[in-house]
Amino acid sequence: MVLVKRVLSGIQPSGNLHLGNYLGSIRNWLDMQDSYSCFFGAMDLHAITVPQDPKKLENNVYDAVSAYLACGLDEKKVNIFVQSKISSHLELAWILGTITPMGWLNRMTQFKEKSANNENLGLYAYPVLMAADILLYKADVVPVGEDQKQHLELTRDLTGAFNRRFGTEYFNMPEPLIMQNVKRIMSLQDGSNKMSKSDESDLSRINLEDDMSLIVKKVKKAKTDSESFVSYDEKRPEVYNLLNIFSAVTGRDAKELAAEYETSGYGKFKGDLAEALVEHLRPIQEKLLKLKQDRCFVKSVLDKGNQKAEEIAAVTKKEVFDLVGLNG
DSSP, X not given: OOOOOEEEEEEOOSSOOBHHHIIIIIHHHHTTTTTSEEEEEEOHHXXXXXXXXXXXXXXXXXXXXXXXXXXXXXTTTEEEEEGXXXXXXXXXXXXXXXXXXXXXXXXXXXXXXXXXXXOOHHHHHHHHHHHHHHHHTTOSEEEEOGGGHHHHHHHHHHHHHHHHHTTSOOSOOOEEEEOTTOOOOBOXXXXXXXXXXXXXXXXXXXXXXXOHHHHHHHHHTOOOOSOSSOOOOTTSHHHHHHHHHHHHHHOOOHHHHHHHTXXXXXXXXXXXXXXXXXXXXXXXXXXXXXXXXXXXXXXXXXXXXXXXXXXXXXXXXXXXXXXXXXOO
16 A cells, blocks of 8 residues: 655735745645645744734635635645644644754744844744644645745754654654745845735735736836846846746746847837736636635635644644643
C-alpha cells in the first residue's frame, strides 16, 4: 500500500486576494490536489498579528475560500479549513513555544521587516504558530516561497527539538516543496518588494476582483525604469517582474517575450500584458462572483474541511499532551 503524502499550506484572509497570492501560491496548489492529501487553510490567526477590522474578518475568510475554489481547487479532492476553528493550532503552538529558544526567533527576518509600526508578541511568535500549523497535521511536504523558507527551517528545528526533548520520533521532518519556475510576484510600484495586501497603494497590486478597466489602468501605471527597451534582467526589477507576470499568465517563456517586445515600446508591451491578464482572470472572476453569491455552498465546503482537519488535529493534540504529561 502506497501512503499518500500530506501537504499543508494557506493564506492569510486579510482582504482581497491578489495576483501574487494566485500565481505564487494557489495556482501551484492545483497540481497537488491529484497527488497529495491536501489541507489548505484560511489562516485567520496569522492575519490578526496586524490590525484587522473584526466586522470584515469573517467575510474575508469566506472571500478567501471562494477565491481558492474559483481558482480551481476541487472541494471533492482537498480539505479547506479555517485555522481559528481548530483550537489545537493554538495549543500546540504554546507547547512548541516552551521549547523555542529566544535566539531562534530573534533571527527571523520577517519580524524585523513587519514590526516597525506594529511590535507585538503575536507577530514575534508567528513562526512558532506556523510550525504548529504544519506539525499538527504531520505534513510531509510544505510548498514554500523564498520568504517562507526561514520559517520552515524553524519548523524543522522544532521538530528535532521536540523529538529530542521527549525521547521520541513522534513528528516526522517536513520537507520543503520548492515550486520550479515560479517567480515571486512583486509590487507594480516597487520591484524590490513583493505584491502585498498591506501596501497602502492599490496601484501596487492586481486584485483578483479588479474589473477590466482597473487592471488596464494599473498595468499602464506600473513602474518601469529610464531605459527605453525591454529586457529580462534581474537588475531591472520592475520590468523583470512584468515579464514574469506576462509569462505566468500566457505560458510563454519570459526571455522570448522580452525579445519580442524589446523595441516595441512600453505602451505596446503594457497594453498586451493587460489584455493577457484580463483574459486569464476572466473565468476566475466569473466563478468567484457566483461563489460569493452562494455563501451556503462555501460554508458547506468549510464544514467538511473543518471536520476533517479537527479529526486529525484532535489525535495529534492528545498524543502530544500524553508525551508532555498534560493528560494525567
